[in-house]
Amino acid sequence: MTKKVLLIDGMALLFRSFFATSVYNRFMYTSKGIPTNAVQGFVKHMISSMEAFNPTHVVCCWDMGSKTFRTEMFDDYKANRPAPPQELIPQFDLVKEVVEAFDIPNIGLAGYEADDCLGTLAKSYSEEAEVIILTGDQDVLQLITENVKVALLQKGYGNYEVLDENGFYEKKGLTPRQLIDLKAIMGDSSDNYPGVKGIGEKTASKLLMEYQTVEGILENIHSLTKSQRQKFEDSLELLHLSRELATIKCDVPVSCDLPLATITIDRDKVMDKFEELEFNGLHSFVSKVC
CATH class of the missing domain: 3.40.50.1010 (5'-nuclease)
Known part of the structure; x- marks a missing residue:
């Protein structure tokens, strides 16, 4: 059985x-x-x-x-x-x-x-x-x-x-494991952690579809728009913290x-x-x- x-x-x-x-x-x-x-x-x-x-x-x-x-x-x-x-x-x-x-x-x-x-x-x-x-x-x-x-x-x-x-x-449009990085980027208002300020679910999903992971995005940060690049650079510490908080x-x-x-x-x-x-x-x- x-x-x-x-x-x-x-x-x-x-x-x-x-x-x-x-x-x-x-x-x-x-x-x-x-x-x-x-x-x-x-x-x-x-x-x-x-x-x-x-x-x-x-x-x-x-x-x-x-x-x-x-x-x-x-x-x-x-x-x-x-x-x-x-x-x-x-x-x-x-x-x-x-x-x-x-x-x-x-x-x-x-x-x-x-x-x-x-x-x-x-x-x-x-x-x-x-x-x-x-x-x-x-x-x-x-x-x-x-x-x-x-x-x-x-x-x-x-x-x-x-x-x-x-x-x-x-x-x-993502794998289950990518959900962790998605939440790390967009944050979570319910659990009250910030992610990358100014980057929402739509943009975060698009970036993960293209670059797979947070590391992939950061390795290709020069390819992002000027506004996106600035947002990631301003929130690096919170991004990594948010990913730890999001990981079960x-x-x-x-x-x-x-x-x-x-x-x-x-x-x-x-x-x-x-x-x-x-x-x-x-x-x-x-x-x-x-």
């Missing part, structure tokens, strides 16, 4: 689920006053993806706090992001309890982001299995390789844009032996957890996977 690993970007699913309902002030409190809207949405996304991709193994990756090696490198990294809403905070631990009830490993490492754990595990597992990374984060597309696909969440449940190497090239690490010290991620769902264990959290509307979802 072919091994197929579903790597779940837990943070992406949890935040997406929270804001999908919080915008309507639907927080779905338990009788003890604990909000569960994000966790319930997360479970729906998780089960829908398991039904859609039919994996043999599942692992869920998480951020472990806001301080990482990237914030040490650049103080302003993600500094523009507001603190998590009060109703979301108790759900960070709660969602991991629910994942645990499904006997799915929770993986995270202080000082690194969930993306780095996804990258490291994807690289490791791809040597012996097909890997699908489920996320809503376009940054993760850089991890696509011959044996690693990325499934981007679309509107609703069970809807995905699944990209492999060919699909990414058709969409962007695939060699962080995390591991999860594949047998531990084999799907072995104990329906009674899951239903006990649902009863504890008063997830009355999710029973039909569970029936799809166990």
Whole structure:
């Protein structure tokens, strides 16, 4: 039987689920006053993806706090992001309890982001299995390789844009690895790093199509327009810093032996957890996977 690993970007699913309902002030409190809207949405996304991709193994990756090696490198990294809403905070631990009830490993490492754990595990597992990374984060597309696909969440449940190497090239005109250099040049307003001031995605893509890499562009800087050359020369330090910030690490010290991620769902264990959290509307979802 072919091994197929579903790597779940837990943070992406949890935040997406929270804001999908919080915008309507639907927080779905338990009788003890604990909000569960994000966790319930997360479970729906998780089960829908398991039904859609039919994996043999599942692992869920998480951020472990806001301080990482990237914030040490650049103080302003993600500094523009507001603190998590009060109703979301108790759900960070709660969602991991629910994942645990499904006997799915929770993986995270202080000082690194969930993306780095996804990258490291994807690289490791791809040597012996097909890997699908489920996320809503376009940054993760850089991890696509011959044996690693990325499934981007679309509107609703069970809807995905699944990209492999060919699909990414058709969409962007670049290779997945070139996405790192693209972000290094154009910067990222969401993660709050600057790139090369005055160079946007269109110009950055065009330059990478012609010169392949940041190094290739700099080696041919005399061939750029006077304006482009000036912009690169003025932003050299920030360009190299931005590339480090944009690069997902695939060699962080995390591991999860594949047998531990084999799907072995104990329906009674899951239903006990649902009863504890008063997830009355999710029973039909569970029936799809166990």
